Amino acid sequence: MVTISQVAEHAGVSPATVSRVLNGDERVGDEYKQRVHDAVAALGYRPNRLARSLRTQRRSAIGVVVSDIENPHFSEMVRAVEDLAYGAGHHLLVCNTDESAEKQRTYLEMLADEHVLGVILSPSHPAGEEIGLLIDRGIPVVAFDREVSDQRADVVIADNVKGARTATELLLRAGHTDVVYVGGRSDVETGAERLDGYALTMRRAGLVPRVAEADFRIEGARAAMTELLAAPQRPTALVVANNLMTVGVLAAMREHGLRAPDDLALVGIDDPFWAPYLDPPLTVVAQPVRKMAADAMELLHDRVSGRRTEPRRIVHPFELRRRVSCGTADPTTQ
Amino acid sequence: MVTISQVAEHAGVSPATVSRVLNGDERVGDEYKQRVHDAVAALGYRPNRLARSLRTQRRSAIGVVVSDIENPHFSEMVRAVEDLAYGAGHHLLVCNTDESAEKQRTYLEMLADEHVLGVILSPSHPAGEEIGLLIDRGIPVVAFDREVSDQRADVVIADNVKGARTATELLLRAGHTDVVYVGGRSDVETGAERLDGYALTMRRAGLVPRVAEADFRIEGARAAMTELLAAPQRPTALVVANNLMTVGVLAAMREHGLRAPDDLALVGIDDPFWAPYLDPPLTVVAQPVRKMAADAMELLHDRVSGRRTEPRRIVHPFELRRRVSCGTADPTTQ
DNA sequence: CTGAAAGCGCTTACAG
DNA sequence: CTGAAAGCGCTTACAG
Numbered sequence: 001m002v003t004i005s006q007v008a009e010h011a012g013v014s015p016a017t018v019s020r021v022l023n024g025d026e027r028v029g030d031e032y033k034q035r036v037h038d039a040v041a042a043l044g045y046r047p048n049r050l051a052r053s054l055r056t057q058r059r060s061a062i063g064v065v066v067s068d069i070e071n072p073h074f075s076e077m078v079r080a081v082e083d084l085a086y087g088a089g090h091h092l093l094v095c096n097t098d099e100s101a102e103k104q105r106t107y108l109e110m111l112a113d114e115h116v117l118g119v120i121l122s123p124s125h126p127a128g129e130e131i132g133l134l135i136d137r138g139i140p141v142v143a144f145d146r147e148v149s150d151q152r153a154d155v156v157i158a159d160n161v162k163g164a165r166t167a168t169e170l171l172l173r174a175g176h177t178d179v180v181y182v183g184g185r186s187d188v189e190t191g192a193e194r195l196d197g198y199a200l201t202m203r204r205a206g207l208v209p210r211v212a213e214a215d216f217r218i219e220g221a222r223a224a225m226t227e228l229l230a231a232p233q234r235p236t237a238l239v240v241a242n243n244l245m246t247v248g249v250l251a252a253m254r255e256h257g258l259r260a261p262d263d264l265a266l267v268g269i270d271d272p273f274w275a276p277y278l279d280p281p282l283t284v285v286a287q288p289v290r291k292m293a294a295d296a297m298e299l300l301h302d303r304v305s306g307r308r309t310e311p312r313r314i315v316h317p318f319e320l321r322r323r324v325s326c327g328t329a330d331p332t333t334q
Numbered sequence: 335m336v337t338i339s340q341v342a343e344h345a346g347v348s349p350a351t352v353s354r355v356l357n358g359d360e361r362v363g364d365e366y367k368q369r370v371h372d373a374v375a376a377l378g379y380r381p382n383r384l385a386r387s388l389r390t391q392r393r394s395a396i397g398v399v400v401s402d403i404e405n406p407h408f409s410e411m412v413r414a415v416e417d418l419a420y421g422a423g424h425h426l427l428v429c430n431t432d433e434s435a436e437k438q439r440t441y442l443e444m445l446a447d448e449h450v451l452g453v454i455l456s457p458s459h460p461a462g463e464e465i466g467l468l469i470d471r472g473i474p475v476v477a478f479d480r481e482v483s484d485q486r487a488d489v490v491i492a493d494n495v496k497g498a499r500t501a502t503e504l505l506l507r508a509g510h511t512d513v514v515y516v517g518g519r520s521d522v523e524t525g526a527e528r529l530d531g532y533a534l535t536m537r538r539a540g541l542v543p544r545v546a547e548a549d550f551r552i553e554g555a556r557a558a559m560t561e562l563l564a565a566p567q568r569p570t571a572l573v574v575a576n577n578l579m580t581v582g583v584l585a586a587m588r589e590h591g592l593r594a595p596d597d598l599a600l601v602g603i604d605d606p607f608w609a610p611y612l613d614p615p616l617t618v619v620a621q622p623v624r625k626m627a628a629d630a631m632e633l634l635h636d637r638v639s640g641r642r643t644e645p646r647r648i649v650h651p652f653e654l655r656r657r658v659s660c661g662t663a664d665p666t667t668q
Numbered sequence: 669c670t671g672a673a674a675g676c677g678c679t680t681a682c683a684g
Numbered sequence: 685c686t687g688a689a690a691g692c693g694c695t696t697a698c699a700g
Binding site: 347348349350351354361362363366385387388389390391 | 675
């Protein structure tokens, strides 16, 4: 392990001068600069970032906490954040919480103890006190997808109520009246809001909401669908609460010999990369994940640079991406 | 920021004693222990992990370098690694290289400078000299999926040749003679080996290999398929080089009104979580990603603990997961 | 069993 | 422009 002192000795200067040269301090004389650069090259010296972070009290890591990196929604988010972080010379500590309050706490405490630059958190437990711990210690937190109780955090979310409304309205305008919502966990914010958006839209149209309850997961959706399709009255259209559930819904439909959109029209929420390639290509309302990630990073940078101290809250609209699964025809006139 | 000295003062002991208590040193007297614990609680003290790492020369972060976290293969790998790391109290620095030699170099150098505990690397550039830099500095490297030039690294790979052979043989045994390989990048190890496995198997059966060249990506596979299906003789079966390409292949087939397995039998390589839910459910040969991740972590821990200094190389077999897309009938007798 | 002191590898006022 | 010295927040031989 070559240290800065060894470089200094080799170059015949002080460690302070080596540090200055390496950090681009212009006041150093040209000959000294050259000698330092030569010594660095000769010894293959690389500064210890740990030591630098400790001394400068400035870290280059950003914590990203999601419930499950394997969920394409979060893979996309992490990917987008990573692209931006790389450009800024930062790197990512990625943490999965599995929707466990305890894992969230453990990870956030660890990130606090690591003195990360900031945290982008898709909360499993919005009221966790460890969120305040981070902010107390001057580590900015951006809540992603879901809000957190601590009002000092920044927030980047999508308008789930409107998103579900857009999906539902699309089907209602096509003439459907029996639109069922295949729902995710209504005990979490995103689940509750999407359900609300659907139910409100149905009621406003004078229709009765009907929900097949599931859990945001493939097999849960498949089971809920199996039950739904065994019921006396089969709906003509579905709104599905997230991308994983869509996979389960399509599987259940296939088992029952049903095709979208003819037997059952379908609008999904979320747009994983394979949605356009499903059979049929899936119509979805999608969160603009990349834009949201860019906002999250910008909010973080504003905080770190001290440009802003007041919390901000950015709400993105969902985007309708119309493909095939929603159908086009008015089913009442077929 | 509460420091260990403040805790010491509050408890009326030395910083050394606080450190000992917090690190579970049993030699400390019970009364002192109690006083330290009280002071820690009163002040809300949390040790600075950066300072500890610098002092002990022991880091708790593991670097994971993949080409693209959005590829389900790597999402699954990172997820599996993360599960194991969490249990061991480690956390993950996740890096995307986009198959760029430069990004790989930048990230690996950064991981070296961060003095991470170890690196799991799915190499974009197997001969990168920065791999040696890590090992020189005592940071163990486990090559994942693909080998690296530096012989000192550990290796966890799947037997791509046999995997592709298994896929091809399954189709040959079903009676197919015109099996086309929809190929990935044959300039990378995995691509080249899978191609070899396919081609060898065809030749051994007295058949002529036929390849639709693509690039491991959805659109590349779709384009290659469109070309293939425009050719005079349509094959009766396909082996597809990775999970993303399967998505493109199915899309192209749909555009041409072809269904698997009846019009075209299909075996994929890789088993993303949605493969069983595709239409038709996909028959695949799959790398045992979770087992491979577990091995990678174990190799890392062996190195870190000094239990082993000689490099190890673990080769996993692919697993055949037979579903619907490969068909069952002998097409020559239909 | 406990504390004073040194040191991990840097950076940065301070003095010259 | 350059260096000696202090210090970031810990841990750990060393001495008692």
